[in-house]
Every structure is written in C-alpha cells, then in structure tokens.
Amino acid sequence: MSQTLKSEQLLSALDKVMVISTTDLQGTITYVNDLFCQLTGYSREELLGQPHSIVRHPSVPKATYKDMWDTIKAGNIWTGIIPNVGKGGGLYVVDTTVQPLYDEQGAITSYISIRRVINDLMTDFEAVEFSKEQFDEFYDN
Numbered sequence: 666m667s668q669t670l671k672s673e674q675l676l677s678a679l680d681k682v683m684v685i686s687t688t689d690l691q692g693t694i695t696y697v698n699d700l701f702c703q704l705t706g707y708s709r710e711e712l713l714g715q716p717h718s719i720v721r722h723p724s725v726p727k728a729t730y731k732d733m734w735d736t737i738k739a740g741n742i743w744t745g746i747i748p749n750v751g752k753g754g755g756l757y758v759v760d761t762t763v764q765p766l767y768d769e770q771g772a773i774t775s776y777i778s779i780r781r782v783i784n785d786l787m788t789d790f791e792a793v794e795f796s797k798e799q800f801d802e803f804y805d806n
Contacts, residue, residue, distance in 0.1 A: 684759060684780040687766070692717045695775060704782065706752035717778070720749040722756065737765050737776055746783065758783050 679685075680698055687696040697712050705712070705720055712719065721730075725747055736743040742764040749757055759780035765773040786793050 679779075682781070684782060685777070686712075686717065687775050687777045688717050689775055690773065692776075694719075704751060704757055705749075706755070711752075720751065722748040722750045724748065733763060737763050738773070740765055740773065758787055 680700070682700075683698075684701045684704055685696075685698040686694055686701055689695055694712050694715050694717055697709055702709055702712070707719070729745065729747070733743045733745065742762060744760075744762045746758065746760050749759060751757065760783050761778060761780045763776055763778045766775045766777055768774045
C-alpha cells in the first residue's frame, strides 16, 4: 500500500539535511535555513543582506562562479562541488544546486541554492573511488 508524502513532511526532512539559502538577483542573501547558520557559524542576522560570497573559499576559480551565474541567469540549473568557508575559517565542501525562482509572468525573481555537505566523502576516498569506477565502467560502454 503506497503512502502519500505530504509537502510539509518533505520540506521538514529536507530542511534537516540540506543547507538552503536564497538570494536576490544580485546575489544578496535573503533567506538561510538553520542548518546554514549552524554550518557556517554565522547568525541569521549576520547573513541576511550580505553577499553570498561571504562563504566563498578563495581557492575557487572565478570562472566557476561566472559559469554558475551565466547558467542561472539563462534560466537553467547549475550544479557543482565547491569548498566554502565558515565564520571561523572552517572549511566545508558542498554538492551544490542553484536554480532560478520565477514570478507568475515567468520572470526570474531570485535564486535558491540547495546543498548537501559532503565532508564525509572527503574522508572516505575509497567509497568515492569505488563509486567513480562503477560510474566510469557503466558510461564507458
């Protein structure tokens, strides 16, 4: 017997494991969930109104962000794995998806970023390597 998943249940589950933020069209933070605050060490008040680059790690090439902005401004979804830095300088790596949000007329009004912290994968290289081998084997055929 199948069970229907209610939107509230889905959103609650995602909110507990995904780092979520929204920005305006210029990249200024307009929303962060609790997990974003816990991860970065910033309070909500410290983040709202700041440029999202507040968590940018200096090693990430500018070309990565140019590609992201070009992609989302064109109305597409961008994904990538990016190291970020929190308030105290702590490094965290996130599998990131950024996509536009639209108004009723179909115009882009803001952007939402949904991330999964993958620091655990950074310490379990064997699992990543094994999965990459399976992936390559499957797609090389």
